[in-house]
Amino acid sequence: MTKKDTRILYKQKRIEIKDNEIEKLQDLVLIRFQKLSLPFIEYLHTYLPVHSNKEVDTFPIIDFMEFCNPGLQVVIPKTDLHTNTMTNYLYNDDTVLKKNKYGIMEPEEGEIIDAKVIDMVLVPLLAFDGKGSRVGYGKGYYDRFLSQCREDVIKIGLSFFDAADHIDDTDEFDIPLTYCVTPYRIYEF
Numbered sequence: 001m002t003k004k005d006t007r008i009l010y011k012q013k014r015i016e017i018k019d020n021e022i023e024k025l026q027d028l029v030l031i032r033f034q035k036l037s038l039p040f041i042e043y044l045h046t047y048l049p050v051h052s053n054k055e056v057d058t059f060p061i062i063d064f065m066e067f068c069n070p071g072l073q074v075v076i077p078k079t080d081l082h083t084n085t086m087t088n089y090l091y092n093d094d095t096v097l098k099k100n101k102y103g104i105m106e107p108e109e110g111e112i113i114d115a116k117v118i119d120m121v122l123v124p125l126l127a128f129d130g131k132g133s134r135v136g137y138g139k140g141y142y143d144r145f146l147s148q149c150r151e152d153v154i155k156i157g158l159s160f161f162d163a164a165d166h167i168d169d170t171d172e173f174d175i176p177l178t179y180c181v182t183p184y185r186i187y188e189f
Contacts, residue, residue, distance in 0.1 A: 002169050006135045010127040013161060014054040022054060025160045028183030030060045036179065036186060038120070038154065041065060043113065045075040045088060046122040048097075048105045056158035058122050065120075075113045078106040079141060086145050088113040102137075115148035123177060125157045129167045132176035132189030146175040154178045163187060 001009070017025070044065055049055040066072045077086040079100060089095070089110040097105040123142055125134040134157055136142055146155060157180035180187040 001164065001167065003135045003138070003167060006127045006164055006167055007138060010135070010161065010164075014126075017054055017160060025183050026057050026060065029056055029158055029160070029181055030064065032183065032186055033061055033156075033158075033181045034064060036156075036181070038068075041069045041072060041119045041154075043073045043075055043118045044069075044120050044122070045077070045118045047124040048076055050103050052103060054160075055124060056160065058158070061122065061158070073113070075118060076107060077141070077145070079104070084139050084141060084144070086141050088115060088118070088145075115145060116150055118149055118153055120154040120156065121146065121149065123155050123157050125159060125180075127161065127164045127167070128157050128159060128177060128180045128187070129165065130163045130187070131170075132178070132180070132187070133167045133170045133174055134177055134180075135164075135167060140173070143173050143175050147173075156181060 046058045046062060049057045062074055074091040075088045076091040078089055079086050089107040090113055091107065095110055096108045098108050100106050123134065125136055128134045155178045157177045159180055159182050162182055162185065176189055178189060
């Protein structure tokens with residue numbers, strides 16, 4: 001299936017998740033995530049979820065990672081909609097957030113963090129396949145960002161769904177995941 005068709009299918013699958021199922025699926029993703037054997041993480045980059053899009057909530061995972069990694073530095077992106085690039089900002093209790101035109105909460109300002117220091121990235125996605133290829137929303141923000149990170153950065157997708165059979169039109173600019181965590185399985189690539 002092409003990225004375009006996969007994107008359409010998985011957006012629809014998300015819409016079909018009943019509101020009363022979301023909390024259970026979120027809890028199962030967190031439980032599964034806690035089973036990952038991860039090294040000490042100093043810098044964690046994460047997306048902030050858009051709940052109206054039924055994205056996996058990253059806040060419980062951030063809390064878990066802060067518990068396991070004392071002194072963890074959490075980093076969040078701010079997008080430049082003109083250049084389709086992201087700048088990474090340190091995120092803490094004092095960070096002032098503002099919604100962008102896509103409904104994504106972003107920092108207004110703060111301390112910029114170099115992509116090379118990031119140890120782990122929670123990568124947003126609509127779908128992924130058994131090879132670790134992912135389909136996002138189609139602007140390429142995360143592929144460009146991940147290409148700036150160290151080669152050993154741990155890239156973790158979070159999904160309510162199992163892997164798609166195959167994403168046909170991946171290319172050299174698509175950066176594969178290291179893991180994808182779903183409610184019932186951890187995929188390792």
